[in-house]
Amino acid sequence: xxxxxxxxAEEQAMRLALSEARRGLRGANPLVGAAILxxxxxxxxxxxxxxxxxxxxxxxxxxTLPAGTEPATLSGATMVVTLEPxxxxxxTGPCAAAVADAxxxxxxxxxxxxxxxxxxxxxxRQHGVRVRSGLLGDEALDLxxxxxxxxxxxxxxxxxxxxxxxxxxxxxxxxxxxxxxxEAARQDSHEIRxxxxxxxxxxxxxxxxxPRLTARTASGxxxxxxxxxxxxGYRDVPEHAAVRGDDGRFLQVRSHEAEAVxxxxxxxxxxxxxxxxxxxxxxxxxxxxxxDELVLYLAPMLLGAGTRSTAPLGISTLSDAARWRWDSTxxxxxxxxxxxxxxxxxxxxxxxxxxxxxGH
Amino acid sequence: xxxxxxxxAEEQAMRLALSEARRGLRGANPLVGAAILxxxxxxxxxxxxxxxxxxxxxxxxxxTLPAGTEPATLSGATMVVTLEPxxxxxxTGPCAAAVADAxxxxxxxxxxxxxxxxxxxxxxRQHGVRVRSGLLGDEALDLxxxxxxxxxxxxxxxxxxxxxxxxxxxxxxxxxxxxxxxEAARQDSHEIRxxxxxxxxxxxxxxxxxPRLTARTASGxxxxxxxxxxxxGYRDVPEHAAVRGDDGRFLQVRSHEAEAVxxxxxxxxxxxxxxxxxxxxxxxxxxxxxxDELVLYLAPMLLGAGTRSTAPLGISTLSDAARWRWDSTxxxxxxxxxxxxxxxxxxxxxxxxxxxxxGH
Numbered sequence: 001x002x003x004x005x006x007x008x009a010e011e012q013a014m015r016l017a018l019s020e021a022r023r024g025l026r027g028a029n030p031l032v033g034a035a036i037l038x039x040x041x042x043x044x045x046x047x048x049x050x051x052x053x054x055x056x057x058x059x060x061x062x063x064t065l066p067a068g069t070e071p072a073t074l075s076g077a078t079m080v081v082t083l084e085p086x087x088x089x090x091x092t093g094p095c096a097a098a099v100a101d102a103x104x105x106x107x108x109x110x111x112x113x114x115x116x117x118x119x120x121x122x123x124x125r126q127h128g129v130r131v132r133s134g135l136l137g138d139e140a141l142d143l144x145x146x147x148x149x150x151x152x153x154x155x156x157x158x159x160x161x162x163x164x165x166x167x168x169x170x171x172x173x174x175x176x177x178x179x180x181x182x183e184a185a186r187q188d189s190h191e192i193r194x195x196x197x198x199x200x201x202x203x204x205x206x207x208x209x210x211p212r213l214t215a216r217t218a219s220g221x222x223x224x225x226x227x228x229x230x231x232x233g234y235r236d237v238p239e240h241a242a243v244r245g246d247d248g249r250f251l252q253v254r255s256h257e258a259e260a261v262x263x264x265x266x267x268x269x270x271x272x273x274x275x276x277x278x279x280x281x282x283x284x285x286x287x288x289x290x291x292d293e294l295v296l297y298l299a300p301m302l303l304g305a306g307t308r309s310t311a312p313l314g315i316s317t318l319s320d321a322a323r324w325r326w327d328s329t330x331x332x333x334x335x336x337x338x339x340x341x342x343x344x345x346x347x348x349x350x351x352x353x354x355x356x357x358x359g360h
Numbered sequence: 361x362x363x364x365x366x367x368x369a370e371e372q373a374m375r376l377a378l379s380e381a382r383r384g385l386r387g388a389n390p391l392v393g394a395a396i397l398x399x400x401x402x403x404x405x406x407x408x409x410x411x412x413x414x415x416x417x418x419x420x421x422x423x424t425l426p427a428g429t430e431p432a433t434l435s436g437a438t439m440v441v442t443l444e445p446x447x448x449x450x451x452t453g454p455c456a457a458a459v460a461d462a463x464x465x466x467x468x469x470x471x472x473x474x475x476x477x478x479x480x481x482x483x484x485r486q487h488g489v490r491v492r493s494g495l496l497g498d499e500a501l502d503l504x505x506x507x508x509x510x511x512x513x514x515x516x517x518x519x520x521x522x523x524x525x526x527x528x529x530x531x532x533x534x535x536x537x538x539x540x541x542x543e544a545a546r547q548d549s550h551e552i553r554x555x556x557x558x559x560x561x562x563x564x565x566x567x568x569x570x571p572r573l574t575a576r577t578a579s580g581x582x583x584x585x586x587x588x589x590x591x592x593g594y595r596d597v598p599e600h601a602a603v604r605g606d607d608g609r610f611l612q613v614r615s616h617e618a619e620a621v622x623x624x625x626x627x628x629x630x631x632x633x634x635x636x637x638x639x640x641x642x643x644x645x646x647x648x649x650x651x652d653e654l655v656l657y658l659a660p661m662l663l664g665a666g667t668r669s670t671a672p673l674g675i676s677t678l679s680d681a682a683r684w685r686w687d688s689t690x691x692x693x694x695x696x697x698x699x700x701x702x703x704x705x706x707x708x709x710x711x712x713x714x715x716x717x718x719g720h
Contacts, residue, residue: 166656167669168528176678286662296526300705301681302646304673309527313664318536321525321661334694334701341694345660
């Protein structure tokens with residue numbers, strides 16, 4: 001279906017839905033936005049998916065309809081949504097059913113759902129909803145390019161965080177690293193911990209810093225959601241290591257391969273993993289092009305010498321550099337956070353690593 | 361004179377003058393802003409100093425007075441300015457005379473001028489202008505803290521630029537560095553070159569890259585202002601090196617000491633110097649706490665291994681890190697520039713280096 005099959009009002013509404021989608025947080029679910037047009041082409045509602053555990057965009061949009069919207073209005077209305085509505089019972093009910101139940105007359109989606117949640121379009125048609133697709137489909141696919149890639153590979157979506165100086169160091173020459181970043185930046189990274197299913201660190205980090213790897217609130221209390229604490233590497237994690245905790249949410253994966261670690265986590269139902277570090281772990285995931293999102297806290301200081309943020313990546317010349325792009329979803333690509341900057345990036349769509357880009 | 365000697369309108373006007381001042385570009389001259397209040401306390405004009413070669417803030421403010429402003433209005437008016445008006449003939453005429461000639465009745469300045477340009481307040485009093493001082497003086501001093509420090513030391517103000525990857529590298533493992541940053545970022549750094557009196561690179565950079573170190577416009581033509589091209593280090597710069605050029609604007613300083621190089625430049629009338637690099641030169645200036653402004657272009661790529669942006673700084677532990685703060689003057693501390701971010705920082709007021717901070 002080509003662009004001329006859609007009205008200007010529909011296209012404008014889809015652009016609104018895309019910008020709504022960009023407000024969400026990347027993770028276990030794709031970013032999705034939706035808007036509802038009345039028969040006259042006026043936007044009467046919109047919404048977006050805030051992240052795992054929150055309602056899907058279609059349901060959010062339905063919830064913002066003006067009070068007392070008549071069934072007749074909805075049967076003449078069009079919902080535009082950036083992704084085909086889901087048709088499965090995940091953490092929330094299927095959106096296709098919610099849209100049909102609401103009495104929406106027409107649904108337009110931008111990109112098809114290629115995952116286990118697919119089938120929403122067929123369900124809607126069977127329930128009398130007119131369905132069209134492909135409006136701004138490329139933009140919608142681009143928005144979630146890495147999420148689709150992770151899903152296709154059957155692995156968790158990954159978020160790497162790095163807290164570094166202006167000159168790219170995560171610890172001073174003597175190993176001290178507490179704290180490079182401000183309280184506000186550290187709290188932000190605890191907020192990410194509280195949203196993921198698992199957090200991954202290396203044995204080197206365990207031996208050097210003995211971190212707890214728990215998610216804590218601003219007041220220092222444990223957050224209500226705690227990630228699985230994953231240590232990768234061959235050295236035995238000591239019995240007394242803080243990362244073991246006492247809640248059973250600890251796992252050691254005896255591997256240095258990022259892919260093997262993610263496969264192990266996928267088999268345990270992990271949909272979103274955070275890569276905590278240090279440099280060896282970061283290097284393993286970066287070199288394998290298995291980092292889907294990068295959150296980089298930049299402290300306004302220089303050390304001149306110390307521990308690099310990542311191990312060597314096998315890149316020897318500039319044209320082979322790992323390429324990223326600024327990611328403005330979830331509040332902007334650059335945010336002031338206490339004394340620090342928080343930078344947000346995602347991989348270039350053709351992959352960060354040259355071997356991947358060249359199709360090897 | 362204490363704060364209660366000033367009216368709310370005067371304080372508000374000085375805050376406006378400070379925010380005007382922050383629009384300017386750091387360099388040979390301090391950042392200065394001015395505003396003019398009529399007898400009723402209403403702001404009728406404001407202005408700021410754009411940078412070396414442009415009119416001073418007082419003259420800019422006078423130029424924005426409404427057409428046909430009556431002499432009687434000005435004799436009842438108050439000019440607030442963030443720095444004592446100058447009383448010397450530099451690149452522009454003395455501001456004190458311009459203010460007196462305009463017939464301004466009262467002048468309030470925030471911080472005194474401690475340089476050769478001082479004496480403006482006395483001149484104004486002698487010419488019948490009522491003069492008061494000290495309103496928001498600390499903020500005004502803080503705004504130009506490094507400029508005053510450079511002036512007091514009798515050395516040029518320095519701007520260091522660094523073009524690096526997210527992981528703090530300025531070249532790949534094989535030495536390739538053209539280009540880490542985008543065309544827009546490189547053009548921005550040529551704009552800085554065109555504003556400075558001198559540009560400093562090390563012999564290592566000359567041998568590695570054979571740079572011209574000229575300022576070029578967006579179309580690749582030579583800019584109208586060309587800095588003195590300074591190479592520091594002991595190795596002889598080859599006869600055929602591009603940096604020599606054919607305009608006589610080349611100087612080799614046989615020293616690795618940042619202070620010695622700046623002293624040599626000061627004796628040649630250089631008021632603003634740009635530190636081009638590489639890592640050894642950057643390290644020498646940073647370690648001596650002789651960088652007054654840092655412009656850091658951050659390209660969204662990772663190399664994992666390569667040349668660090670600065671040589672070691674003699675810092676071994678985190679509490680001794682060189683501390684900077686974000687500088688929002690001249691357009692904001694973070695600007696999107698092509699595919700890159702341009703970060704702008706200045707040293708913490710007590711100095712970047714621990715030896716300086718501890719008063720050694």
